Amino acid sequence: MRVRDFSRPTTLNPDRLFGQVAQKLAVAIISGDIGAGALLPNEDDLRADISVSRTAYREAVKILTAKGLVEARPKSGTRAAPRERWNLLDTDVLAWHFEADPNEKFIRDLFELRRFVEPSVARLAAQRRTAADIARIEAALRAMTDNPPYSDPCVRGDLAFHEAIFAASQNAPLQCLASAVIATLQWSLVLKKGDDEAFADSLPDHENILLAIIDRDGDLAAVRMTGLVIDSLNTTLASVNVVQGEPDKIARINHTK
Amino acid sequence: MRVRDFSRPTTLNPDRLFGQVAQKLAVAIISGDIGAGALLPNEDDLRADISVSRTAYREAVKILTAKGLVEARPKSGTRAAPRERWNLLDTDVLAWHFEADPNEKFIRDLFELRRFVEPSVARLAAQRRTAADIARIEAALRAMTDNPPYSDPCVRGDLAFHEAIFAASQNAPLQCLASAVIATLQWSLVLKKGDDEAFADSLPDHENILLAIIDRDGDLAAVRMTGLVIDSLNTTLASVNVVQGEPDKIARINHTK
DNA sequence: CTCCGGGTATCGTATGACTTTATCGCAGAC
């Protein structure tokens, strides 16, 4: 999956060697291949999987440590951490999740998060938005309407639309949730791809949210955002169920260049 | 500040050398001493501040990279990242924040997050709680009532109360927000310390939330949680304003062993 | 003044040795 392309630039460079190692280990952990047991011994991994120096390996482990995926203890070894320790809202962890384990429960949970957070954010945005915020949201919306559904610029616009609303909320900690929402959105757009009707239905919803924000009507913006999220969840789940009947398509989704 | 003691175990070991370096750099960045410019050159830091090998330094940088605090670009240098790139919901980043820059705006933002998230979480908890969840919440509440206000076990109980409600929500991504809420709570408890009246007032609120969850009354739990958060914000801000009039007390808070 | 090319600084990677720490097991004492 190269969905990541659309998201905000991830801090950890996938070109570099340690980034690749980190990703490989992360996916192995998240997918359950490693599951809370001791990691492959340093030496073994070095020699067996791919020839990589201890330096690169250790830096990869440090990254995973920082994101809560592993716990390194001096004598007992470096073990995969239990899931409740993962930093599930981290952009990279989410991206790795989607490469490893796109199960329905996780998507439901993420949508639940969206359903709780995004309406409140929309309310704040309506109360605090500046002219610049409006312009940014409008530009994103135009990108959605002026391009074919599910085309790259259109998807980019959809993501930018939601991100711009987060930005307009003027709340830094809240904005950190934008990356989680965007990751959810990306995934759902990949799943829904081809359902042009669902996309067309969502366009006026987006527009109406913008209008409410322009009017500084926080309550209305929140209500409309709630509707949008719920609709999105429903169409996404419908697509998931369709996809789950076609393992071929799942494979295609997971390995799209 | 050693507030961290009460929170869930941070993944990055502060005993280790790289952990100390990471913390030192992080605080320097968050406090604004470094502010989006190039980091101190590798060599300089190595020799000047404290004798530390390149390995430890690099691993510290990797941790900060993983948390979005710095961006290392192949040849142009390692720079402090702009604030919107920071992972503000990360437990460590929050802890570092409170050591570096306890400004009122940030506290307001975090309480805003609580105000949006915790009621929804309480609603979910009421709908999904198991008997074990109830027992856990009750135990936490008992720790609050059976110990003197603001004593360690009492504070621990307060944090555990909120964390247990998150756990009862059965939503993994949502539970990641618990650490942010707990960090906020810790900070506000430190600020409010001594205001026994505020504490006494909050006890029945906590109890009523538990009752609503026991009754599986989601709406009521949400409403009561909203009230609790708002009250907590008000008393905290009152304390902040008192403290801000006494720079001496601020210093004491920041350097409490 | 502009453009080009080489030097330099800095990150990334590799390697080997030594230190620290915590676990486990064995030996000795009660």
Next chain:
DNA sequence: GTCTGCGATAAAGTCATACGATACCCGGAG
């Protein structure tokens, strides 16, 4: 037979060094 404690041991942590790659700076040539 059980408990205690000390040492062997294994793994992570730290250090020093070296080399490669490349973006950036600066100086010289046109």
